[in-house]
Amino acid sequence: MTHETDKIKSNKIKNNKIKNKTKIVFVTGNKGKFIEIKEILEPFGFEVLQEKTDFPEIQADELEPIAKASAKSAADFFKIPVIVDDSGLFIEALNGFPGPYSRFVEDKLGNQKVLKLMKGETNRNAYFKTVIAYCEPNKEPEAYSGIVKGKIAHEERGNEGFGYDPIFEYEGKTFGELGNDVKNKISHRRRAIDEFLLKKSGVREPDF
Ligand code: IMP
Numbered sequence: 001m002t003h004e005t006d007k008i009k010s011n012k013i014k015n016n017k018i019k020n021k022t023k024i025v026f027v028t029g030n031k032g033k034f035i036e037i038k039e040i041l042e043p044f045g046f047e048v049l050q051e052k053t054d055f056p057e058i059q060a061d062e063l064e065p066i067a068k069a070s071a072k073s074a075a076d077f078f079k080i081p082v083i084v085d086d087s088g089l090f091i092e093a094l095n096g097f098p099g100p101y102s103r104f105v106e107d108k109l110g111n112q113k114v115l116k117l118m119k120g121e122t123n124r125n126a127y128f129k130t131v132i133a134y135c136e137p138n139k140e141p142e143a144y145s146g147i148v149k150g151k152i153a154h155e156e157r158g159n160e161g162f163g164y165d166p167i168f169e170y171e172g173k174t175f176g177e178l179g180n181d182v183k184n185k186i187s188h189r190r191r192a193i194d195e196f197l198l199k200k201s202g203v204r205e206p207d208f
Pocket of ligand 1: 085086087088089102103104106107128161162163164165175187
């Protein structure tokens with residue numbers, strides 16, 4: 001997706017603000033992600049609350065079913081509309097690994113070991129993907145995804161961001177070098193939340 005398409009999309013979203021405030025729970029233990037998504041959603045009429053309760057994640061090779069199952073459990077538990085997000089780094093030369101196992105791999109191996117796995121690989125293509133799942137109590141969950149394509153760097157660079165940011169290059173700079181302001185305009189998470197907003201601020205659903 002180009003910057004231009006992104007610009008058109010955000011303008012479209014800006015012109016379609018939701019009129020009444022809608023309370024929504026974002027289920028995450030990550031304060032940084034909560035603030036990021038709260039700041040994006042509040043101008044569109046959402047009051048975003050944080051819940052840290054962990055719901056057991058199902059195991060799957062794709063992010064969508066994992067995020068949808070967590071959103072469904074959380075919405076039925078809290079009895080209020082919820083969003084959850086699930087992200088992963090997909091490396092082409094490693095057949096999409098670590099993908100849905102990104103958190104486990106980061107915790108157990110870390111960036112240096114991932115770089116070791118990539119040693120000698122000329123194909124450095126990779127992408128980050130986020131799936132935002134939204135669910136209302138007693139309804140079926142919906143999934144919105146965002147992808148940002150880049151390359152795996154040869155070494156860690158940059159002090160900003162978190163997780164795989166220092167090894168993920170976007171147009172020549174790692175996310176760790178780009179910093180949050182730039183990253184949040186083009187990131188996988190931003191693109192997924194934009195998809196969600198387009199749907200919710202375009203045609204309002206009966207219960208929304
Ligand atoms: P989660 O599903 O968002 O918790 O992400 C799974 C794993 O991917 C965690 O280890 C995160 O640190 C990592 N991750 C998710 N989003 C990003 C990002 O934007 N930059 C770097 N790492 C990320």
